[in-house]
Amino acid sequence: MNNNCFQFRVQNLSYGWCRVKMLINDKEVKFNASYLGSNPLASFIEACAEFLVNQYDDDYYITWQAEPGMLKIKLHLDKQNLLHLDLTEMDEDEKNIYEDWHEAVPFTSFVSSIVSEAFRVLNAFGLYGYYCSWSDHVDFPLACLLRTTDIIKAHERGDCDSYFTDISKELDCIHEHLSKLEITEETMMNNCVIYYESWQIQCCGDPFSVGDKVEWTCIMPTGYKNAHGILLDFEEEHHGFATHSIVGTVTKIIAERSEFPKGKREVWYHKAQTIQEEISRADGWESDKKGDDTTERTFWGYIVELKDVVVKPLAKSDDNTD
Numbered sequence: 001m002n003n004n005c006f007q008f009r010v011q012n013l014s015y016g017w018c019r020v021k022m023l024i025n026d027k028e029v030k031f032n033a034s035y036l037g038s039n040p041l042a043s044f045i046e047a048c049a050e051f052l053v054n055q056y057d058d059d060y061y062i063t064w065q066a067e068p069g070m071l072k073i074k075l076h077l078d079k080q081n082l083l084h085l086d087l088t089e090m091d092e093d094e095k096n097i098y099e100d101w102h103e104a105v106p107f108t109s110f111v112s113s114i115v116s117e118a119f120r121v122l123n124a125f126g127l128y129g130y131y132c133s134w135s136d137h138v139d140f141p142l143a144c145l146l147r148t149t150d151i152i153k154a155h156e157r158g159d160c161d162s163y164f165t166d167i168s169k170e171l172d173c174i175h176e177h178l179s180k181l182e183i184t185e186e187t188m189m190n191n192c193v194i195y196y197e198s199w200q201i202q203c204c205g206d207p208f209s210v211g212d213k214v215e216w217t218c219i220m221p222t223g224y225k226n227a228h229g230i231l232l233d234f235e236e237e238h239h240g241f242a243t244h245s246i247v248g249t250v251t252k253i254i255a256e257r258s259e260f261p262k263g264k265r266e267v268w269y270h271k272a273q274t275i276q277e278e279i280s281r282a283d284g285w286e287s288d289k290k291g292d293d294t295t296e297r298t299f300w301g302y303i304v305e306l307k308d309v310v311v312k313p314l315a316k317s318d319d320n321t322d
Contacts, residue, residue, distance in 0.1 A: 005023065005025060007190070008044065008113045008117050011230065016134065016135030020033065025105065033064035033066060037065030039138065041114075041141075042141045043062045044114045045144050047062065048115070051083075059076045060074070061073070069091055071087060071088070071089050072094075073087050074086040081106065082107065083106070085104070086102050118141075119181065122142070123178050123181055123225065125140075127139070127140050146173060150164055182220065186310065188311075190308070191305060191307045193305050194233065194304045194305075195304075200237070201236075201282065201301075202284040205284060209280060209282070210251065213247070213248070216236050216245070217238050220233075223269070224269075242314055246312075247310045248310070250304060250306060252278065253278065253280065253302055254277065254279070254302065254304075256300045257275050257277075257297055259275065259297050262296055276303070282304075286299045
């Protein structure tokens with residue numbers, strides 16, 4: 001990874017906890033934050049706005065709790081517009097330090113990553129979905145996000161003062177940023193997450209394993225914008241509706257299934273309680289998870305993580321119509 005770079009990804013958001021990954025220059029930081037502390041995404045959106053309004057002012061402090069540990073973060077913006085991040089992972093008594101990081105990245109890189117990830121999460125959950133997923137029904141920080149994007153636009157125009165004056169302008173801003181999530185040209189990604197439905201691979205897909213380089217066709221997520229909390233970037237699709245081709249190396253496979261008392265099977269994926277189990281090879285059947293006399297089991301599909309990804313839009317004549 002190149003130096004002087006910051007990337008922030010929300011990997012999972014559900015039931016009062018949030019799993020995030022940060023790439024800070026050449027360092028990778030992963031953390032599972034609980035409802036006891038700040039929500040990672042919301043706290044970083046607020047930090048962006050704070051520094052944009054009060055540049056070169058006091059240090060900014062955030063604590064993410066993880067039951068029983070915590071991640072303490074100090075942010076400092078210098079006069080060269082470098083954001084200094086001091087992160088310390090420790091136990092809840094603050095006596096034992098497990099790991100710490102001290103890095104500096106361009107402030108613009110930090111803000112760009114947080115803003116783009118915020119709209120990705122908004123697209124995946126929606127305002128009400130976020131409200132229901134996070135603990136104690138905390139709202140998505142939409143006002144703070146809009147304030148941040150408005151300040152950025154004002155700086156680009158050279159305005160001293162700027163604010164959204166009505167909801168139509170706010171909706172235009174949201175639409176503009178959500179449209180950027182669409183991939184309209186060849187794009188390289190460090191990693192991404194794909195949902196591969198069971199029937200797709202059972203019909204005419206090929207088995208795959210962790211470590212395999214795969215080449216699939218896909219669509220942008222529709223029905224599975226989040227797989228019971230796990231944020232998705234694509235859905236595998238090879239029956240005539242594919243919009244993109246994707247190439248990457250499999251780094252993780254999660255098989256997702258549900259178990260119901262006999263005769264009480266839920267047919268709607270989004271309403272079902274699911275069990276997510278990490279496996280090393282996928283063939284579409286998961287034969288060891290079939291039902292029995294008391295239990296009905298539904299295998300929904302795979303949540304697949306890829307690295308070193310290349311995504312290309314497909315011309316209509318190029319899609320797979322098997």
